[in-house]
Amino acid sequence: MRSERPDVARAYIRYRYKKEVARNFEHDFIDAVVEKLEASDVQNQNANIDEHSFGGRTGEATGVMTKRLALDHLMSEKSRENHLNNRIYIHDLDAYYVGSHNCLSIPFDDLLAKGFNTRQTDVRPAGSVNTACQLVAVIFQLQSLQQFGGVSATHIDWTMVPYIRKSFYKHFCDGMKYIEDGNTNCAALGLEPKDISIVGDFYKGFSNCEKAYEYAMDMTEKEVHQAVEGLYHNLNTLQSRSGNQLPFTSINYGTCTLPEGRMFTKALLEVSIEGLGRLHKTSIFPCGIFQCMKDVNREPGDPNYDLYRLALESTSRRLYPNYANVDWSGNAGYDRNNPETYFSTMGCRTVNGADINAEPGVNPQTKDGRGNICPVTIIMPTLAMEAKEKEGNIVENFMIILDEAIHDARDMLIERYNWICSQDASSAKFMYENNVMRGYHPEQGIRSALQHGTIVIGQLGLAETLQILIGCDHTEPRGMELAKRIEALFKQRCAEFKKEYHLNFGVYYTPAENLCYTALKKFREKYGVMENISDKDFFTNSMHVPVWHKLSPFDKIDIESQLTGYSNAGCITYVELDASVVHNPDALEQIVNYAMDKDIPYFAVNVPSDTCLSCGYTGEINDKCPMCGSEKVQHLRRVTGYLTGDYKTAFNFGKQDEVHHRIKHTGQMEQ
Numbered sequence: 046m047r048s049e050r051p052d053v054a055r056a057y058i059r060y061r062y063k064k065e066v067a068r069n070f071e072h073d074f075i076d077a078v079v080e081k082l083e084a085s086d087v088q089n090q091n092a093n094i095d096e097h098s099f100g101g102r103t104g105e106a107t108g109v110m111t112k113r114l115a116l117d118h119l120m121s122e123k124s125r126e127n128h129l130n131n132r133i134y135i136h137d138l139d140a141y142y143v144g145s146h147n148c149l150s151i152p153f154d155d156l157l158a159k160g161f162n163t164r165q166t167d168v169r170p171a172g173s174v175n176t177a178c179q180l181v182a183v184i185f186q187l188q189s190l191q192q193f194g195g196v197s198a199t200h201i202d203w204t205m206v207p208y209i210r211k212s213f214y215k216h217f218c219d220g221m222k223y224i225e226d227g228n229t230n231c232a233a234l235g236l237e238p239k240d241i242s243i244v245g246d247f248y249k250g251f252s253n254c255e256k257a258y259e260y261a262m263d264m265t266e267k268e269v270h271q272a273v274e275g276l277y278h279n280l281n282t283l284q285s286r287s288g289n290q291l292p293f294t295s296i297n298y299g300t301c302t303l304p305e306g307r308m309f310t311k312a313l314l315e316v317s318i319e320g321l322g323r324l325h326k327t328s329i330f331p332c333g334i335f336q337c338m339k340d341v342n343r344e345p346g347d348p349n350y351d352l353y354r355l356a357l358e359s360t361s362r363r364l365y366p367n368y369a370n371v372d373w374s375g376n377a378g379y380d381r382n383n384p385e386t387y388f389s390t391m392g393c394r395t396v397n398g399a400d401i402n403a404e405p406g407v408n409p410q411t412k413d414g415r416g417n418i419c420p421v422t423i424i425m426p427t428l429a430m431e432a433k434e435k436e437g438n439i440v441e442n443f444m445i446i447l448d449e450a451i452h453d454a455r456d457m458l459i460e461r462y463n464w465i466c467s468q469d470a471s472s473a474k475f476m477y478e479n480n481v482m483r484g485y486h487p488e489q490g491i492r493s494a495l496q497h498g499t500i501v502i503g504q505l506g507l508a509e510t511l512q513i514l515i516g517c518d519h520t521e522p523r524g525m526e527l528a529k530r531i532e533a534l535f536k537q538r539c540a541e542f543k544k545e546y547h548l549n550f551g552v553y554y555t556p557a558e559n560l561c562y563t564a565l566k567k568f569r570e571k572y573g574v575m576e577n578i579s580d581k582d583f584f585t586n587s588m589h590v591p592v593w594h595k596l597s598p599f600d601k602i603d604i605e606s607q608l609t610g611y612s613n614a615g616c617i618t619y620v621e622l623d624a625s626v627v628h629n630p631d632a633l634e635q636i637v638n639y640a641m642d643k644d645i646p647y648f649a650v651n652v653p654s655d656t657c658l659s660c661g662y663t664g665e666i667n668d669k670c671p672m673c674g675s676e677k678v679q680h681l682r683r684v685t686g687y688l689t690g691d692y693k694t695a696f697n698f699g700k701q702d703e704v705h706h707r708i709k710h711t712g713q714m715e716q
């Protein structure tokens with residue numbers, strides 16, 4: 046600097062500084078990649094991914110790169126800033142750059158009836174319920190490789206009816222041949238497959254056919270049970286995505302009143318109750334969802350009421366099934382004669398609302414072949430702190446900031462949606478060639494299919510936000526009043542965007558499995574520890590009542606049901622119960638009925654489900670197994686909608702802390 050050319054010196058200093066920044070950047074980057082490759086700091090961002098496995102390490106290391114590239118070299122500055130500043134979170138950033146989408150409800154009726162193509166071969170239509178169940182597992186796995194989120198079957202009991210009939214027909218013909226006189230056969234009697242079914246007395250009038258019928262029924266029931274066992278086993282063993290995770294599978298069922306459909310639902314529940322493997326452990330996948338429907342299964346005397354009772358028994362012991370409300374007001378316009386339009390959900394909670402781009406003749410509430418394309422989540426506590434720092438009324442400041450953030454979220458979603466639409470169909474051949482995501486017209490590009498999906502604005506930490514704004518949460522009337530004003534703004538804006546852009550914008554009550562923890566950490570770094578706001582290791586999920594409140598299950602339902610109507614893209618309400626419900630199915634039924642009658646769309650019950658890994662005892666186990674004294678115990682808990690393995694090893698720290706703060710609502714039953 047003291048030389049003749051200080052400008053050169055200055056330029057050199059700048060150059061040195063830039064080099065250092067770049068070098069540090071490279072160092073940080075390599076450190077981050079190595080950390081993932083060596084699994085030296087496992088965070089359990091997603092309870093279903095094994096970050097220690099070879100595949101998991103490769104995937105996580107790749108994620109470091111793809112996330113950074115998406116942030117620094119692909120998205121707009123607005124998106125990046127909102128994401129990095131803990132305001133609007135972009136989910137599944139590692140999948141951003143390749144342009145894959147989130148989740149899908151699979152049109153199993155079509156795929157099983159027509160067969161499908163894969164890269165190496167083609168698969169014929171299913172000829173029996175056994176084959177159909179195997180194909181369901183295969184299709185789930187294939188589709189999960191074309192996207193980054195979950196896969197679902199929306200009405201699997203209906204889907205299986207034709208294949209159970211096929212199996213029954215085969216068994217009946219066998220029965221005729223082997224059990225009867227050896228000469229009688231179906232063809233000789235003029236009986237065709239269409240005549241032969243589980244219902245009716247088609248066999249009457251033919252001598253000795255009754256025995257063949259009984260034989261066929263017996264064999265069919267056994268086959269269905271075995272096929273369902275196989276399905277559960279496959280979905281808990283067939284690892285996907287480089288072998289580091291099981292596909293997130295969900296199956297909805299319970300409304301089919303045909304004997305075949307009922308047989309299938311019964312088997313699903315029986316196998317769920319029996320458990321899997323040597324110790325009869327609770328099955329982690331599929332996430333079972335029982336569809337409650339008036340006049341079908343809700344009341345004694347309804348044709349499927351017995352199955353509802355069986356579902357409750359399964360829930361009390363195995364946490365699954367959860368409950369979807371087919372009569373939910375938000376699914377109005379569905380067709381009672383078309384189970385594809387019944388309310389169904391992804392296990393995590395994502396829902397396909399009415400499709401603004403439904404093709405002519407297609408009911409907009411059709412779920413199959415559609416899914417969520419991408420979500421973002423508004424971290425509301427950050428916005429509340431911004432409102433606090435401004436002059437003027439904090440609540441009014443917040444409403445303005447939130448409105449701006451909702452508009453930003455819209456822009457961020459459209460930006461990503463357009464990027465996803467710009468991908469080539471060859472990136473997801475199975476999905477597009479087989480019409481798994483429906484509506485693909487090659488001449489119009491993949492946008493023709495993606496336009497039926499939803500793009501959703503999520504939210505995190507309503508309870509903490511209200512604490513910042515007015516010093517109480519929505520368990521108090523004035524908190525609820527403001528909560529409704531906030532949710533109404535989300536709903537109104539999403540409805541406007543849907544019309545204006547002709548895209549399925551929706552309000553989403555985000556699961557935020559990892560985000561509840563990471564957003565809190567960032568928040569605390571900036572604003573410190575604040576009572577009831579950042580003094581725990583997690584933000585409260587979406588609009589949920591904080592888990593530490595002492596309430597009866599009915600009170601919790603009363604509070605959350607006032608807000609679920611604002612969300613059309615997915616929400617879940619759950620209550621914490623103790624092990625006593627196992628012996629009290631009537632109490633459990635009363636609680637689920639209460640939720641359904643309060644118009645809750647998707648409801649789940651958390652009961653302790655621990656398994657002793659030495660003797661197989663299940664129930665609530667604290668430190669030692671009460672049967673054999675073993676300390677090897679699997680503590681199963683619900684993460685977001687799904688279950689996972691032992692929460693003490695599979696959950697992130699924030700979620701573990703949340704589990705410790707969960708207060709059982711059963712103790713408050715009498716209030």
Ligand SMILES: [Zn+2]
Nearest residue numbers: 657660670673
């Ligand atoms: Zn034991």
